[in-house]
Amino acid sequence: MTDVEVRDLAPGLWIWRCENWQWRPGVDWEPVVTCTCVESGGVTLVLDPLAPPAASEVWRRLDTRPPAVAVVLKPDHLRDLDAFVRRYGCRAMGPEPEALARAVPEDHLPEAEIQPLHPGDRLPGGILARDDGRDAHETPLWLPEQRVLVFADALTERGGELRVWTTPLLEERALPALRALLDLPFERVIISHGEPVHTRAEFERALERAPWPPVA
Numbered sequence: 001m002t003d004v005e006v007r008d009l010a011p012g013l014w015i016w017r018c019e020n021w022q023w024r025p026g027v028d029w030e031p032v033v034t035c036t037c038v039e040s041g042g043v044t045l046v047l048d049p050l051a052p053p054a055a056s057e058v059w060r061r062l063d064t065r066p067p068a069v070a071v072v073l074k075p076d077h078l079r080d081l082d083a084f085v086r087r088y089g090c091r092a093m094g095p096e097p098e099a100l101a102r103a104v105p106e107d108h109l110p111e112a113e114i115q116p117l118h119p120g121d122r123l124p125g126g127i128l129a130r131d132d133g134r135d136a137h138e139t140p141l142w143l144p145e146q147r148v149l150v151f152a153d154a155l156t157e158r159g160g161e162l163r164v165w166t167t168p169l170l171e172e173r174a175l176p177a178l179r180a181l182l183d184l185p186f187e188r189v190i191i192s193h194g195e196p197v198h199t200r201a202e203f204e205r206a207l208e209r210a211p212w213p214p215v216a
Contacts, residue, residue, distance in 0.1 A: 019032055035050050037062070038148075066090070072117075074139075127141050162198045
């Protein structure tokens with residue numbers, strides 16, 4: 001896939017999908033991943049942003065409504081944060097420095113100063129960080145204006161089904177935290193890997209399915 005897919009989901013919410021330069025053969029995810037742009041409370045934010053080609057529609061859209069905040073939901077989703085901070089002078093939010101240092105090679109650590117993001121934090125525009133139940137392995141976001149939850153890797157799509165990505169704390173922490181999100185009036189979820197947009201009903205079914213990867 002050389003082109004970038006841009007998909008409008010709701011007023012003030014769109015995604016782009018492109019090849020991740022971090023992909024390599026043998027990893028358990030496809031080369032094409034999803035990034036999100038949301039405008040909430042008059043503030044534009046990009047979530048887990050990956051730089052598209054220079055002539056992409058993504059840049060044209062963002063140049064028109066520049067992001068004020070770039071957010072990293074998960075340490076190994078640092079992706080191209082610095083490119084967005086340099087281009088737009090936006091604020092960076094994301095994992096604690098120690099978490100980034102464990103997940104990212106030293107020569108890929110960001111130049112940008114990242115404001116740590118924790119469950120319960122309210123971001124600019126009224127967006128809320130939630131608990132993933134895995135010791136902040138990632139911080140999903142609740143977009144109240146669009147009634148959407150955005151995840152990094154807590155869920156994945158495989159064979160047309162939304163699945164919870166397994167973790168040693170699955171039964172004790174992760175599933176209870178994901179079920180707690182059902183208290184929110186969300187209508188859709190966005191994920192990074194596989195088909196990116198899923199309904200609330202599909203999220204509910206994912207909580208009842210066996211996690212990914214299947215047990216051998």
